[in-house]
Amino acid sequence: MALKLVFLGRLEDAAGEAERKVPLVATIEEVFAGLEPELVAALRADRVKLAVNGVLVRDLDAPVLRDGDELAFLPPVSGGAV
Amino acid sequence: MALKLVFLGRLEDAAGEAERKVPLVATIEEVFAGLEPELVAALRADRVKLAVNGVLVRDLDAPVLRDGDELAFLPPVSGGAV
């Protein structure tokens, strides 16, 4: 019974890894409660978006998590210099 | 002692040929006097331009012609459908 967290872009540096398995909990708040405070601050930053199983979530409180769910944290996409 | 006339685009059809040698005369009016009236009408049409030795001439009366001069009659360039 687990969740998969995916950290994109600079959030990978904040997490120290691109992906992490965590025990299943029901809410995002409970996921955050189990993570390092610095990482939580980075994930909560303005403009970081969350996708659950590839679908963007508007409200962090909304989803009820299930076994095997993939939570992807998406910082703003990079601009192009070209 | 001759002039070379060059007929571009649809003026080639009007002249029946792309180029024509004519005897040297001093003015464009005198050149026209030696051509078929239908061709002169086509050459005098609005927006037909004249280049003498590759230089566009603004005023048909201006140039004094010399032996070997090349007179090119340039109808409007074709548009592109692309």
Added chain:
Amino acid sequence: MSGVTNSVDVRLVTTAFDPAREIAQFTAAHPAAGGVVSFTGQVREDSQAGGVEALELRHYGPLTLPEMEKLAATVLGRWDLEGLLVIHRSGTMQPGEPIVLVAGASRHRRDAFAAVDFAMDHLKSESWFWKREKVGGRWRWIEPRHEDFEDIRRWQ
């Protein structure tokens, strides 16, 4: 409005591709188009010190390609195109390597110009790619730039 004969080809690739070959095939595939506009973006070679030594683009599988496909559908609905081609790299690239190719074929060239320009603006600022550059042996993530949002605003 897009006709029935138009085609769309959207690819997310993880290895090098050859833009010239893709443009040639795309052009040959659209003989009824009078014109083809293409944009090729490549990793810049910087002769000065401090230039980029390598570039890495990361994508997120469940989002990146599906959103590129949605963008292509938007472009096809907005301009009259015979065909649209979008190829975007992911992974690590060296200077001189192509990153992105967008090509549009249309009967009238204005459609292809606008479509490719629009697609590039939106690929650059909205598509799900995260980029890092290696400069002086160290990797750093690239943040969004103000100009990217300005580029997009032109179309609203």
Added chain:
Amino acid sequence: MSGVTNSVDVRLVTTAFDPAREIAQFTAAHPAAGGVVSFTGQVREDSQAGGVEALELRHYGPLTLPEMEKLAATVLGRWDLEGLLVIHRSGTMQPGEPIVLVAGASRHRRDAFAAVDFAMDHLKSESWFWKREKVGGRWRWIEPRHEDFEDIRRWQ
């Protein structure tokens, strides 16, 4: 404003050329450019009856290439380009054959888009080419179109 390293290559050719190869060489020649925009115009293949069987472009030697070179200089002065390539066919072409290629390389893509778009508008409406088309076995000269003047007015 154009820098010192930019290059301009303007050609009037009387035999077929290969746009993909030209684009590849042009792109490779400008590694400091982040982006290359190209426009390829080709003789349309029309599957319907009444389509164009052949197209002929005539030019006038003393004017056509010199004016193309002046246009290229104008483009280089107006946008910040690493390079500009203009190739225009003259002579008789079959459906599917390329007529014109314009490519611009720039550090920032907006310059290349605008430069190629501007160059095409002016090549189409102002350069010294006379065109005739063969339809149903008969050649007819093509007159200027109202849209061509409108295209140009956008830049004034």
